[in-house]
Amino acid sequence: ENITLDQYLQSAxxxxxxxxxxxxxxxxxxxxxxxxxxxIDLVTDTDKAVEEHIIKTLTTKYPHxxxxxxxxxxxxxxxxxxxxxxxxxxxxxxxxxxxxxxxxCVSIALSINKEIVVACLYAPVLDxxxxxxxxxGAFLNGEPISVSNVEHLSQSIISTNVGYDRTDKGIxxxxxxxxxxLKDNVxxxxxxxxxxxxxxxxxxxxxxxxxxxxxHPWDIxxxxxxxxxxxxxxxxxxxxxxxxxxxKVLCGNPNIVNKLSKLLIEKPTSN
Ligand code: IPD
Numbered sequence: 001e002n003i004t005l006d007q008y009l010q011s012a013x014x015x016x017x018x019x020x021x022x023x024x025x026x027x028x029x030x031x032x033x034x035x036x037x038x039x040i041d042l043v044t045d046t047d048k049a050v051e052e053h054i055i056k057t058l059t060t061k062y063p064h065x066x067x068x069x070x071x072x073x074x075x076x077x078x079x080x081x082x083x084x085x086x087x088x089x090x091x092x093x094x095x096x097x098x099x100x101x102x103x104x105c106v107s108i109a110l111s112i113n114k115e116i117v118v119a120c121l122y123a124p125v126l127d128x129x130x131x132x133x134x135x136x137g138a139f140l141n142g143e144p145i146s147v148s149n150v151e152h153l154s155q156s157i158i159s160t161n162v163g164y165d166r167t168d169k170g171i172x173x174x175x176x177x178x179x180x181x182l183k184d185n186v187x188x189x190x191x192x193x194x195x196x197x198x199x200x201x202x203x204x205x206x207x208x209x210x211x212x213x214x215x216h217p218w219d220i221x222x223x224x225x226x227x228x229x230x231x232x233x234x235x236x237x238x239x240x241x242x243x244x245x246x247x248k249v250l251c252g253n254p255n256i257v258n259k260l261s262k263l264l265i266e267k268p269t270s271n
Pocket of ligand 1 (some may be wrong): 070089091092093094095161162163164192193194195196212214215216219
């Protein structure tokens with residue numbers, strides 16, 4: 001059976017649109033069921049329900065597809081293979097969702113041979129739907145999008161996040177990188193708390209570059225295709241090839257990425 005990338009995308013779009021109202025209803029409620037995955041890393045009953053619904057819908061329709069989902073992954077251990085695989089973050093920006101801070105999104109990607117070929121990312125409060133297929137371009141609510149073309153850091157907004165590392169070494173490392181890029185007169189630095197949506201913002205040119213250490217494949221899978229289809233680049237912070245499982249990423253307009261890769265230092269290993 002020959003399923004086109006557009007058909008896979010259509011199914012992903014249907015499932016996020018279908019679940020959007022439930023997410024919004026739960027978002028507005030002050031009493032959410034919260035569990036702690038780490039000292040400050042949260043998961044809610046909504047994250048779990050959304051992921052279950054997406055998995056059930058997509059694997060019923062496409063029984064040959066596999067799943068790599070944030071909430072179905074135990075203790076950070078997963079097996080990402082060459083088979084067609086849905087890479088799912090049911091709510092990227094869970095802390096924002098819990099606090100009723102409006103930036104968060106559902107992120108669904110499809111990988112084949114571990115290459116991302118379909119991207120569907122939906123931010124329910126903003127009603128922003130980002131879509132892309134490999135070779136087919138990137139779109140925001142149906143309109144074609146592209147990354148920015150600014151050349152200088154002094155014209156650019158850089159987005160990143162402080163993540164969950166609260167060790168002295170980890171904090172020191174983050175501050176060194178902030179200092180390195182602020183010294184170069186960057187116009188603005190933003191921490192929006194949702195790597196996926198921040199990368200989607202890169203794909204439509206309202207943010208010039210995003211970087212973070214600590215992210216997982218499900219945070220960046222869909223958005224990385226949005227960016228490359230919108231004319232941007234997704235690399236390792238050193239400027240080399242991006243490994244989605246390396247827990248780090250740098251992406252954006254090629255001019256700014258090139259400048260940042262020279263300023264950012266690598267995170268020291270914890271032992
Ligand atoms: C997190 C968010 C956050 C980023 C973390 C991610 P989650 O995803 O994208 O902005 O700093 O690295 O894990 O846990 O809300 O899906």
